[in-house]
Amino acid sequence: MSSVRPDLKFADKSDENSFYKSYLRLPVKSHKTLRIADRGDYYTVLDDDAEFVADSIYKTSSVIKTTSSQGKSIKYITLSPAVFANLIKLSVLNLGYKIEIYDKNWINPKFASPGNLNEIEEFLNSNDLNSINLISSLKLINNNSNNDNRKIGLSFYDQNTKKIGLCEFNDNELFSNLESILIQLGIKECLLPSNNNGSNNNIDPDFEKLEQLIDRCDIVITHIKPSEYNDKNIEQDLIRLTGNDLILSTNELSSMKISLNCCNSLINYLGLINDEINFGNLSIFKHNLSKYMRLDYAAVKALNLFPNHNSVNNNNSMNKNSSLFGLLNNCKSIGGSRLLSQWLKQPLLDINKIKERQIIVGHLINDLSLRNYLQNSILNSVPDIPKLIKKLYSSSSSSNNNKSTYSSSKLDDVIRLYQLSIKLPELLETLQNSIDDLQDDDDDDDGDNNKSIIELFNNIWIKPIKNYIESLLKFQELIETTIDLSVIENATSNSSRCK
Numbered sequence: 181m182s183s184v185r186p187d188l189k190f191a192d193k194s195d196e197n198s199f200y201k202s203y204l205r206l207p208v209k210s211h212k213t214l215r216i217a218d219r220g221d222y223y224t225v226l227d228d229d230a231e232f233v234a235d236s237i238y239k240t241s242s243v244i245k246t247t248s249s250q251g252k253s254i255k256y257i258t259l260s261p262a263v264f265a266n267l268i269k270l271s272v273l274n275l276g277y278k279i280e281i282y283d284k285n286w287i288n289p290k291f292a293s294p295g296n297l298n299e300i301e302e303f304l305n306s307n308d309l310n311s312i313n314l315i316s317s318l319k320l321i322n323n324n325s326n327n328d329n330r331k332i333g334l335s336f337y338d339q340n341t342k343k344i345g346l347c348e349f350n351d352n353e354l355f356s357n358l359e360s361i362l363i364q365l366g367i368k369e370c371l372l373p374s375n376n377n378g379s380n381n382n383i384d385p386d387f388e389k390l391e392q393l394i395d396r397c398d399i400v401i402t403h404i405k406p407s408e409y410n411d412k413n414i415e416q417d418l419i420r421l422t423g424n425d426l427i428l429s430t431n432e433l434s435s436m437k438i439s440l441n442c443c444n445s446l447i448n449y450l451g452l453i454n455d456e457i458n459f460g461n462l463s464i465f466k467h468n469l470s471k472y473m474r475l476d477y478a479a480v481k482a483l484n485l486f487p488n489h490n491s492v493n494n495n496n497s498m499n500k501n502s503s504l505f506g507l508l509n510n511c512k513s514i515g516g517s518r519l520l521s522q523w524l525k526q527p528l529l530d531i532n533k534i535k536e537r538q539i540i541v542g543h544l545i546n547d548l549s550l551r552n553y554l555q556n557s558i559l560n561s562v563p564d565i566p567k568l569i570k571k572l573y574s575s576s577s578s579s580n581n582n583k584s585t586y587s588s589s590k591l592d593d594v595i596r597l598y599q600l601s602i603k604l605p606e607l608l609e610t611l612q613n614s615i616d617d618l619q620d621d622d623d624d625d626d627g628d629n630n631k632s633i634i635e636l637f638n639n640i641w642i643k644p645i646k647n648y649i650e651s652l653l654k655f656q657e658l659i660e661t662t663i664d665l666s667v668i669e670n671a672t673s674n675s676s677r678c679k
Contacts (some may be wrong), residue, residue: 200249295369333438423460
């Protein structure tokens with residue numbers, strides 16, 4: 181890591197005193213929380229956070245500087261934007277830290293955590309997010325009269341697909357079902373009610389075991405007020421977020437009282453109802469715990485399914501190749517990497533679904549021309565679509581960047597989506613040709629298998645792609661009439677010749 185770092189500068193002595201005075205007034209934080217001051221062109225961390233950065237980023241304490249304020253010695257380190265981005269990735273994604281980013285006066289903080297990356301997504305590359313980061317909230321209802329009658333309600337949120345999941349189940353004293361669902365979903369952060377104690381103010385031993393289980397699964401725990409677990413406004417909030425006035429009209433969701441309490445706490449924690457962009461764009465569903473094979477954390481570790489993320493040196497090839505995911509992940513797109521991660525966490529139990537997956541993969545293996553076309557002409561140009569759409573939905577007023585730079589960035593995102601959309605007709609034609617060849621094959625031995633391939637291709641790809649092409653026609657027309665695409669094509673051509 182380069183030792184060249186920005187200088188910590190102040191307008192005058194009063195500005196300096198105010199900076200340190202405001203810092204010293206901040207409340208006590210946990211040891212796995214980093215506080216960072218955004219100074220505009222650079223960032224600053226102080227005291228324990230400075231020591232953490234020196235040790236984990238610079239690998240030396242010589243980068244730490246010392247000053248004094250109000251009779252106290254204060255350590256500090258300044259960070260360039262590039263080093264700050266590296267710190268964000270290491271601390272949040274690899275080590276499970278929470279981040280508080282303040283302005284230069286230590287006010288107006290932005291919060292980020294492993295399950296809530298909204299405020300720091302601009303500093304992360306899509307390749308850093310090859311698995312889905314879900315956040316959940318759960319509540320334990322303990323019936324002391326029955327050892328196997330611990331009721332758990334859980335709600336989780338996928339920020340990429342904008343889906344809220346609900347699940348309720350009974351569990352044993354080892355919380356085996358809970359461990360399985362946490363592994364299935366790949367939960368990164370879990371909200372729990374604070375002070376979940378018995379009537380005699382002693383810590384509930386079951387709740388203590390539950391926290392130990394979550395911690396053992398490398399999931400960050402965030403305690404929130406127990407009063408957040410209520411369903412006072414949950415129906416009207418879900419109506420606004422989903423755009424469906426009858427969202428809780430069926431017993432399937434409305435009967436899940438504990439999960440809806442958890443859902444309310446999750447909505448409030450993420451501030452979903454405070455952002456109009458979410459209105460009408462979210463969906464909610466009931467998660468079926470028994471749909472996938474149940475894996476516990478010990479099995480995942482023993483099988484080396486995934487690389488160890490709780491490591492400072494997580495990017496070396498030895499660490500990646502030591503896991504099944506690392507060996508299999510030759511995906512051309514970030515969406516493929518996320519799907520592979522999901523398949524490994526959620527092994528199918530339905531024999532028909534397993535056969536369908538094998539049929540599709542088998543055809544892609546057998547049809548070399550189709551596979552090469554998908555790999556070289558389509559998948560390598562597919563961007564992180566959920567991330568781009570999220571950026572386009574976000575309001576420009578929420579950005580602290582220069583307005584022209586921000587507009588240029590948005591335009592670039594639109595162009596990338598346009599370039600993908602105009603490839604869809606060619607993709608559709610290639611897929612159609614592949615199954616047309618099967619229809620021309622009169623071999624009786626392969627007849628049933630070919631029919632299955634044709635049916636699956638039509639249902640999973642061809643019909644949806646036809647709908648996408650029709651829906652995107654207006655978008656393509658808008659781009660072609662408002663943007664001089666020849667300039668972009670010339671720039672791309674020149675760039676290719678320079679390589």
